[in-house]
Every structure is written in structure tokens, then in C-alpha cells.
Amino acid sequence: MRRPVPLYVLVFFLVFLAAGGLYGGVAMLLDPSGGALQMAEVLPTLPVPDFTLPGLFLLAVMGVAPLLLAYGLLARPAWAWAVPLSRAGGHHWAWSGSLALGLVLGAWLVVQGFLIGFRWPIQYVTAANGMAIVALALVPAVRRWYASP
Secondary structure, three states, rough: OOHHHHHHHHHHHHHHHHHHHHHHHHHHHHEEEEEEEOOOHHHHHHOOOOOOHHHHHHHHHHHHHHOOOOOOOHHOOOOOOOHHHHHHHEHHHHHHHHHHHHHHHHHHHHHHHHHOOOOOOOHOOOOOOOOHHHHOOOOOOHHHHHHHO
């Protein structure tokens, strides 16, 4: 049986998200004032003193995690720590994680919208990316490919 084509599109969107998460996370950590990303003016509206925590979140959740998930989707490793996650969800952990990441991305954008509004085109690109991740994970052929036996 061959991998479904939408799976490769899902992996593309995960890697695309990772690129943005890594870039934004590193930029925020290198310049916690937000100046490097031209975001310093929104800092007073946030419940944090600088962009260190958002940078760590972007780096880990929107940068490293999608890369791990993309690898998991393609290689389908059965790591001991992830087996209980696969059993509980009825699908391979990478599929469940991809769906969850898409939903977390949506929640992140809702919080952003309330705190700083939608000011930058990258927010719309990220929203579309999150919707694509969720939609592609839910494609029936992709769901079947990762369903636990």
C-alpha cells in the first residue's frame, strides 16, 4: 500500500510551520524587545514583560514539534514512550499530534487576535496553515493510513 498523496501535503505544511516557528522563536529569543520582528509596539498589550516566553513557545511548539511530527508521519516509528499515545487515540501518535498541533495553532491565533489583533500578513498565512494541517489530517485516506490496527 502506498502513502496517500495528501500526507505529503500535510508534511509540507508541517515543515512550513516549523520554518516560521523556528525563525520567529529564535528572533524573539535573540531580541526579546520585539524590535527585530517590528513588534515592540504590541508588547505593552501582552501579559509578559518581553518576548522570551512567546519565543520559547514558538521555538518548541511551532518549530521543533512540527518537525518531529513530520518525521513521525513519514517514518512511523513505534517509540516506547509514544505507544500509549497511539493506543489511546486509536491512531499513530504522529497523526494525533498533527491534528492536535493544528488545533493548538488555532487557539494560539485566537489568543493573539484578542491580545494584539491581526496586524500582519503572517498571521493570516499561519491561520491558513493551521486550517490546512487540520483538514489534511482529517482526509479519510490519511486517517486510514494512521489508524491503529
